[in-house]
Amino acid sequence: MHTAPSDTEPVSPTAAPGGSASRVGRTSAQLAAALVGVLLLLVVVRLPWAGDLGMHAATVQRLRHSLLHPGNPLVDADTPSPYYSPWMLLLGVVARLTGLSVFVVLRLAALAGLALLVTGVVRYVRTLSAHRAAPALALLSLLLLWGPVLFNWSGFLGLNSLALTVSYPSVFALGLSFHFWTWLTRALRAESGWGVWPGLGVLWALILLCHQFTGVVASLGGLAVVLAAKPARGVLPRLGAGLVAGLLLLWLWPYYDFFALFSAGADLEAIHRPLYQDLAGRFGLVLLGVAALGLRARRDRRDPLVLFFLLGTLVFAAGGLSGHYSWGRALPAALIPAQLAAALEAVSAGRRAVRRGWACVLLAALAVGAWTQAGTLGYVVPRGALPGVVAEKYRTPWVGYQWIMRAGVRYGDVVMARTFPARQIPAYGPYTVAPGYPDVFLPDAGRREAAVERYFSGGTGTAERREILRKYGVRWVVGGTSAKAPWLREVAAGPGDQVLYRVLP
Incomplete structure (x- = not known):
């Protein structure tokens, strides 16, 4: 049986050899760990x-x-x-x-x-x-x-x-x-x-x-x-x-x-393939x-x-x-x-x-x-x-979509949006037409993703676009200026040239 000391055992006299040098090293390690902990606490804020x-x-x-x-x-x-x-x-x-x-x-x-x-x-x-x-x-x-x-x-x-x-x-x-x-x-x-x-x-x-x-x-x-x-x-x-x-x-x-998750792995393989890349780096x-x-x-x-x-x-x-x-x-x-x-x-x-x-x-x-x-x-x-x-190593966090809520979007409203905004909009309470993340329990996830792609495609006709909005009960559309259409009314502009449109009756 493995016999390493348990967390309840006292430190033996030989557990920290090296006298003052060892104490300095121990104190330095503990101080460094504490500073990292403070950094993470500030990150939480x-x-x-x-x-x-x-x-x-x-x-x-x-x-x-x-x-x-x-x-x-x-x-x-x-x-x-x-x-x-x-x-x-x-x-x-x-x-x-x-x-x-x-x-x-x-x-x-x-x-x-x-x-x-x-x-x-x-x-x-x-x-x-x-x-x-x-x-x-x-x-x-x-x-x-x-x-x-x-x-x-x-x-x-x-x-x-x-x-x-x-x-x-x-x-x-x-x-x-x-x-x-x-x-x-x-x-x-x-x-x-x-x-x-x-x-x-x-x-x-x-x-x-x-x-x-x-x-x-x-x-x-x-x-x-x-x-x-x-x-x-x-x-x-x-x-x-x-x-x-x-x-x-x-x-x-x-x-x-x-236990149903054991049969869902096939839907997750593509997004996890990068885990096997650049292992040395x-x-x-x-x-x-x-x-x-x-x-x-x-x-x-x-x-x-x-x-x-x-x-x-x-x-x-x-x-x-x-x-x-x-x-x-x-x-x-x-x-x-x-x-x-x-x-x-x-x-x-x-x-x-x-x-x-x-x-x-x-x-x-x-x-x-x-x-x-x-x-x-x-x-x-x-x-x-x-x-x-150091600033060159910093990666700016995402901005968020609070601005659409201030413009009138409410909890439970359905928003037509592409994948990136669809990863953020539901955080505030609305739904999106297609999930921004793989969903192994959503049977029509593929159809929803195809519907979003068709809606924003330049080759899709007016009747099909309006049918997609009707089918999924869409009340709002988030997109660029190219998303403008006669059945939409511009309500607010957000970061990155994003525009919020209300779907007209």
């Missing part, structure tokens, strides 16, 4: 808009209006949605009871997700090392040890990516995952009684329901913990009881059919962690981080070889253990000189990663106040 924020805001909008029958979050259709998770349901309840705006609620969600993530990492790392600098180094490695090419994707913990996705369910689910691995590790070491395991199973199911891809990562990490622990035969029935409890919750969840610094895993494997072939990495790499490689590119979302199951191993090697290598040498290499790698993601500062510091070389 700004809540920069990019990616899927509109989808999650729309989900909260629907739940605050109807907790039992929210319907499709993006289009006016009565369909289930995998976005109606236990976490989003709780946020919907908060929005409904408090009357707070959706974006204030999402800021609260971001704070909760950050708190879960930080405490989860700290607790899990303490099951692997009792060194007091280990948690801070682990947090820095998870955020900065990536590559020289900027990469943003939900469920991936790069600093810039986290800044843009901090309010997403994926961050909340990752935080729960670290707590899940901690709890499972301690339960296996203590050979806990029957009462613990159903709770673990429910937590595992909650992660899967809140963010399915992160749930896969959590499952692979949990499997690695079990394989590393070599549980006694008497523990196996308890593990089975936990698994049954989790599967039961997945089966009973009323808002969508979790995006993740090259993680090779330091791979080397650290090799050293850990020499010391203990059943090391949980090594097994976790191998499982994650296997799933990721299988996805690339088979064309199931959505399996690429399991990549954090390879990245997280490698990043943690890189941090832990700086405090656990055998000789003092080796530890110091490794710490210097890690520091250099973290500096490169920090420079790659320096544009994150632009989310809390005005771009004009940034040095020119």
Whole structure:
């Protein structure tokens, strides 16, 4: 059985070798991690808009209006949605009871997700090392040890990516995952009684329901913990009881059919193919962690981080070889253990000189990663106040479509818009004709997308355009000046030459 110190064990006298030099290094790591934490807290205040924020805001909008029958979050259709998770349901309840705006609620969600993530990492790392600098180094490695090419994707913990996705369910689910691995590790070491395991199973199911891809990562990490622990035969029935409890919750969840998602992968392959591109540029610094895993494997072939990495790499490689590119979302199951191993090697290598040498290499790698993601500062510091070389790395967030609401669009109105505005408009309450994101439970998604394309096509006749508006109950159109038509009245102009038109009777 793996015997690393648990998070409840005191730090031994040899856990922080090196006297004053070690204390300086530990304090520096903790200070750097604290500064990064402050940066992320300031980002929450700004809540920069990019990616899927509109989808999650729309989900909260629907739940605050109807907790039992929210319907499709993006289009006016009565369909289930995998976005109606236990976490989003709780946020919907908060929005409904408090009357707070959706974006204030999402800021609260971001704070909760950050708190879960930080405490989860700290607790899990303490099951692997009792060194007091280990948690801070682990947090820095998870955020900065990536590559020289900027990469943003939900469920991936790069600093810039986290800044843009901090309010997403994926961050909340990752935080729960670290707590899940901690709890499972301690339960296996203590050979806990029957009462613990159903709770673990429910937590595992909650992660899967809140963010399915992160749930896969959590499952692979949990499997690695079990394989590393070599549980006694008497523990196996308890593990089975936990698994049954989790599967039961997945089966009973009323808002969508979790198991139907297994047949939906074909609709997601194209958008996930980029996960297999430019791996060296995006993740090259993680090779330091791979080397650290090799050293850990020499010391203990059943090391949980090594097994976790191998499982994650296997799933990721299988996805690339088979064309199931959505399996690429399991990549954090390879990245997280490698990043943690890189941090832990700086405090656990055998000789003092080796530890110091490794710490210097890690520091250099973290500096490169920090420079790659320096544009994150632009989310809390005005771009004009940034040095020119840093300002060049900053990416301006999306502007949003609040202006159409000020012009008279109301909750539940249907808006004809192309894909990019369709990713934002539902966040404020209206629907769009076609969803801005893939929707595996919307049977006519393809027809809706084709209808939008035909409406904005210059070759489509007047009668067909008006029929499309009638069929989908469209009251507003968002487009450029080229969208002007006799059956539309211009109401307001927005950023980027966008125009809001009211559909005339």
